[in-house]
Amino acid sequence: MSSPRRNDILQGTLALLVLKSLASRGKLHGYAITAYIQHASEELLRVEEGSLYPALHRMEQDGLVKAEWGTSEKNRPARFYALTAAGKRRLAQEQEQWDRLTEGVRRVLQYA
């Protein structure tokens, strides 16, 4: 697992992506979240499973998402995650921060 990966998700953005995925798709299980991010980014981003689940559990602990056991489309037991009110607020904050960050980075790169 120590081999470098090209499309690792920038540290700190995983939460934003997860929140956004849940905001647009409602209830999702972990695998669907990875699939969604991969699909929505047109295969540019790939979620590292090793960080997704700790992140999900941390967000659950922080009250950003809530989780419950259900059945997947293929009738397998799966843990579904959904956004809480606090999660929605956090998403708005993180999105704004992200926009400012990318805008800043873009400007710096322009002048360089």
Next chain:
Amino acid sequence: MSWSRRLRNLFRPEGLSHDIDREMAFHLSEKADELEARGMSRPDAEREARKRFGHRGTMRENTREVDVLGWLESLVADARYAFRALRANPGFTTVAVLSLGLGIGANTAIFSLVNAVILRALPIERSEELVRVVNTGGNGDFTNPIWEGLRDTPGMESYFAYGSTGFNLATGGEVRNASGAWVSGSMFPALRVRPVAGRLLEPSDDRRGCSGVAVVSEGFAAREFGGAANAVGQKVTLQGKPFELIGVVEPGFFGMEVGEQTAIYAPICSIQLVASEPNVLDRRSRWFLSVYGRRHPENGLEAEQALLKRVSPPIFAATIPPNWSPADQKEYETMLLTVQDAAGGFSGLRSTYKDALFVLLVVVATVLVIGCANVANLLLARAAARQHELAVRLAIGAGRWRLVRQMLTESLMLAFAGGIAGLLFARWASALLVRFFSTRRDAVFLDLTLDGRVLLFSIAAAFLTGLLFGLIPAWRASRVDPQSAMKAQGRGVTRGSRFALGRALVAGQVALSLVLIVAAGLLMGSFRKLVTMDPGFRREGVLLVSMNLANTGWPEPQRRATHRQILDRLRDMPGVKQAGASYTTPLSNSSWNDRIAVPGYAPSSGRDSTVMFNAVSEGWFATMGTDLVAGRDFGPADGTGAQVVVVNETLAKKFFPGESPLGRIVTVVTSDKPGPPMEVIGVVRDAKYQALREENQPTAYVPIDQGEWWGTWIEYQLRSDATPAALIPLVKSIAADMSPAITLEFNTFEEQVSASLRRPRLLATLSGFFAALALTLAVIGLYGTVAYGVARRRSEIGVRLALGAARGRVLRMVLADAGRLALVGIVAGVATALGTTRLLTSFLYGLTATDIRTLALSAVLLAGAAIAASLLPAWRAASLDPTETLREE
């Protein structure tokens, strides 16, 4: 996530891991499906999915770590590690656990007494609803007419009356006492106490003119009849009268008084059965009942108080004591009733020992703190020794917080092991402590079963001590600099600060133990003064005999004549030097006072003219060892003719200042009629009456046969050269000769005096014991620190010796160093003692809280102990072999 789930996770970590596993398994199969759909074979797809997932164990660990309370799971790992570390070091662990166990155990033992005596509610259903009736002056004693007035007021059905008493079970001869109570028929229904056999008293059992029935405790039924079932229907003799047992009360219920195990309950109406006069239930000045009630669960205390206030006036108006002065009667009529919370019942023990128990709690808490300092010092030394290990763990990436947690886990484990040891120790110690409260004649019963409150106390004590001694070493260990510590290659480079901290801890220990030694010195000094003081009588060699003639059924003249005959026969007994008879004896808990009038003395208040009284026979003063200082003792003829009185020095000084009282006239003042004039015929030395520590009270003695005869029982005192108890068989046979219905009770005067010193003895013994424990702990701490200092300076001392320093000089150097440490502690301790011993003032006798002798002696004792503790390490330092220490470098 809900709390219930968090808790479930906490106690079922394997369940949590299972959840995570399931979630991951789901992910893997979805991934494999996807890969399979792209054309991989199933096994390949599964392998690939697993590969992409990465290291499953790490991942699971990461997920678990963040999971709610998941950190507690890693605590289990910490605990396992700590357990291994403690097991690897059995010496350290044993010393730490034992000292903590003693400390926590002592605290738990004292606290379980506090709990049983002060905090615990009565063992009845919904005890929080219990209220006690008191009058507006706060007094809770009532007469039977007041109680009956209250009982017969509509709406008062849940109220009941209770009067503690002692029952004599013997029909004649020596008394067999059982603790008992007169209770109203409403008591058992109101308390919702149930029988284990037969039935309990009901309101219909408690009607005027009732026959003798009684209910007994399970313990009594087992002792006397071999079981509850056998007891029902049996007859017992109470004060010489037969009573039928109708039931046995459920175990656990001990009555309304904490500290007593009430054995027999009889209805109030049956007082008339054992009384020697008619109409005792109508007596309006016999205040012997306490009244309780159960308030309506929806009513607050205020509503109940308002109710009682409303019903009071007619009750008091109908029960005015006829022989009171008009002013007193007026005051009586305006009294009002109110209620207070009474979930804990009442307790003489509670009012006597509340403050003493508080003092002991402070003392044991201090001992625990001193013990904690020792364990902290041990941990500091151990942390220093483990620096290398900690440095390695830091270097390979352990978080500092993680290390602190690790160290704290170890401390808390030690503390909890100490707590368990403490609980075991406390169970034994608290039972032992109860014996301090009891005397042969007055057994104290306390329910010391471990309840939630005591358990919580011990757990809290253990947790706090764990934090107290663990936090500083843990924090310190985490500040290890991995580089320098690793470079030192485990040679244990210790920074000076760790040593300074250890020294500060020891100085604090010395200071605290000095405070305890001073406190113990003061309490033991007071006790010694009480034991060795001259109380105005001689306590040794006197047998006390209480004789009760009530069951003989004799009329008064015959009782008087018999008492004379008995006194004469007692005087003729072989081995008896002197004998006397009296109404009461000093320190017996029974006393008599009255107001007197002396021509020429204008009292400032009723209290100012009140003096203590006793009625005594001729020869009584000689028997008790109270010397006559002027005039004469009573003769056998006194009391039948003109009235006479003997007074003590304090009375003489107060009422006849500067002149001889002999030949002067004293009268007793009662509200209805002035007493006959009594001529003072003698003056005796002052003697203590109610307590050894009292100020001498003005006391008047009248001849035992003078005036109205006061009852059916009488006290005899026999002074002998041999053991007083040897006289008992002969006294019994003399009494039996007169009538087999006479009942007798024996005690020695010495034991009676000693029983009055229970509280000071308890305080002196326990504070002495704990001060010795504190001193031992401080000495161990000091020894450890000095020895550690010497070990640290081995090479320095070796160099000094090699360069020609005299061994005496090295010895002095180490001793001086220890001396400075002790001195700082002693100075701080003296200052603290001066500020805090004031709290003991009410327990002291014959010395002040800042008694300079006690302070000086304690300081000298501690200084001596400090020198003794440092002599061994100092001597070791002085006898070091310089070549050897230098070779070690």
